[in-house]
Amino acid sequence: MSENLLINVTPQETRVALIFQGAVQELHIERTLSRGLVGNIYLGKVVRVLPGMQSAFIDIGLERAAFLHVADIWDARPQGHEGNSNNVPLTPIEKLLYDGQAVTVQVVKDPIGTKGARLSTQISIAGRMLVFLPQDSHIGISQRIENEEEREALRTKVQGLMLEDEKGGFIVRTMAEDASEEDLRTDIEYLRRTWSTISKLAKTKPPCSLLHQDLNLAQRVLRDFVNEETSSIQVDSRENFLMLQEFGRTYTPSVLPKLQHYTGERPLFDLYSVEEEIERALGRRVNLKSGGYLIIDQTEAMTTIDVNTGSFVAGRNFDDTIFKTNLEAALAIARQLRLRNLGGIIILDLIDMESQEHKDAVLAELNKALARDRTKLSVSTFSALGLVEVTRKRTRESLSHVLCEPCPACSGKGQVKTARTICYEILRELLREAKQFNPREFRIMASQVVVDMFLEEESQHLAMLGDFIGKPISLQVENVFHQEQYDIILM
Structure with missing residues (x-):
């Protein structure tokens, strides 16, 4: 079965749809004003260390401070261990970080809701075939490459391309399964150049600076999404098609034959019913x-x-x-x-x-x-x-x-109070107001459905309250109010 990748580009956003067996399987959206942060590398500044939580808040120049846990600090791991285990304790965070310290960090999770970005000090830079780990020294192989002989052959290839004094290690991605030695060499050189630039910037830039930004969505499609099952990559913007061609020539030459510029009259996403699928999703x-x-x-x-x-x-x-x-x-x-x-x-x-x-x-x-x-x-x-x-x-x-965003009427609950419930809330509020103030008249401003309820099914209760407080009560429809919104005016 073949996959098709559709790339819809406008000045405000880039959208990617993966079509498999005639149906949309994946949707990715990246907006120009709010690009994802995952993969970005910053020179952060420690704002606060929390020993009790074994974590720290790091300022990387965003609206909210980002979060760094001790398990994500490379220096906290004991020498000779690739990661933490239950039997090997981590170095306490208060011995590693202090307020005001500058630290190079990478975003591993975007801010979600009220939570800030999640950070790690273990830097990884992704290429098409390999992931470079500047602080590590081992060569790992993707678990999706299951053949043991092939895994060993890839490890030998990468070791042969590394320099004698190479600092850092590599993870071989699934994309490298059938890669030539030249493909791997090109990827290693690109990753070395990228890390060299980041290292120089970290020494000259002030804290809270961006040192490296991950590729945009369209470029990541060529790097990460394309595989042997991909039959075509259609781009509906000529400018971005040419940009991706240039990017492909440098980093992903094997992908170029699959790259196509869509010139049809119908919008690309309409042609494959992607817009309808987004609504259903x-x-x-x-x-x-x-x-x-x-x-x-x-x-x-x-x-x-x-x-x-x-x-x-x-x-x-x-x-x-x-x-x-x-x-x-x-x-x-x-x-x-x-x-x-x-x-x-x-x-x-x-x-x-x-x-x-x-x-x-x-x-x-x-x-x-x-x-x-x-x-x-x-x-x-x-x-x-x-x-x-x-x-x-x-x-x-x-x-x-x-x-989407939370509904302004229900504040994200997914439901609103009934018109009758709002009527009863208003009646209770009127009684409270009557005990504190002595106006000539009370005027209820509410949505059409609430006013209709007062005029029909709840008219008797409204009249009874008017008689009880001894003041006239008038009704006014406010079309801009949603069902739960109301106001009581003292006349």
Whole structure:
């Protein structure tokens, strides 16, 4: 099966859609005014060290201070250990950092909601074939390259290209699986030049300066997204097509034959129905072809996905219907995680199945569908409550967080108080106001639906309150007010 990549570029944003088997599988959006920060390297300034949390806040020039945990400080790790383990304690953060200290850091997670960016002092610079680790000295191989002979051959190739006094190590990416020695040499030279520039800037720039910015979205497509299954990369902007051609000649020459300039009259995203898919990806409900459906609810703590049979009754019996719905849901869930870029803890509430054989088959189908995901994730078995827990690495904001904002009427709750509830709130507020003030008249300013409720079903209660406080109460429709908004004017 072949993949197609669509790149839609406008002055205000770049959008990328990955099409596989005729359906949109991934959507990536990068806005000019709010480019993602992941991969950027800064010269930060320590604002505050928190020994109790073993973390520190670092000023990198953003609106909110960024967060650095001791586990993400390379110097905290004991010599001879590639990472922390339960048996090897880290050096306490108060012995490594102090207020006002300048430190070179890299963003590993974008700011999300009220949380600042997450930082690490272990710098990594990605090329097309390799990732350069300036502080490390080992050569790692991507876990997706499973053939042991091939892994060893790649390690030998990279070692042969390294200088005798080479400082730093490399991780061989999946893209390097069939790479020639020349491809690897070109990538190593690019990474060395990049790190040399960053090192010089770190010595001359003031704190809170940007030392290195990751590639823009269109360039990352050529570096990270293209693989042997990619049949075409269509770009609808001539200027950016030429820019990507130039970038490709320098860094990704093998990708150039797949790069195409789209010149059709219809917008590129309309041609492949991507705009419709974006609208559907912002909704809670996802319909399955069988008649079943998913309900996806995203909160700050986690995302829940509930599976329902809906109108699907095609199975031989009820157990068969449930099994077939869950199998279809497993494929749809894997696609929705990529499409919506959902990360963190994801709880799947599949329909309860009695048969262990059915449970194993659904889990196998889910893992198979998730194998195409380029983001690191893990899947648990069924819990005692019949739930499956998925954790998916969260580095950038989800699609809904990029395109949407909390509803001004409900403040992000996803629901609003009924008109009757607002009427009763107003009646209580009127009673409080009448006890404190003595105006000639009270005027209620509210939305049309609330005023209608007072004029019809709640007219008796409003009249009773008017008689009780001994003051006239008038109503005024305020069209700009939403349902929960009202004001009481003392006349």
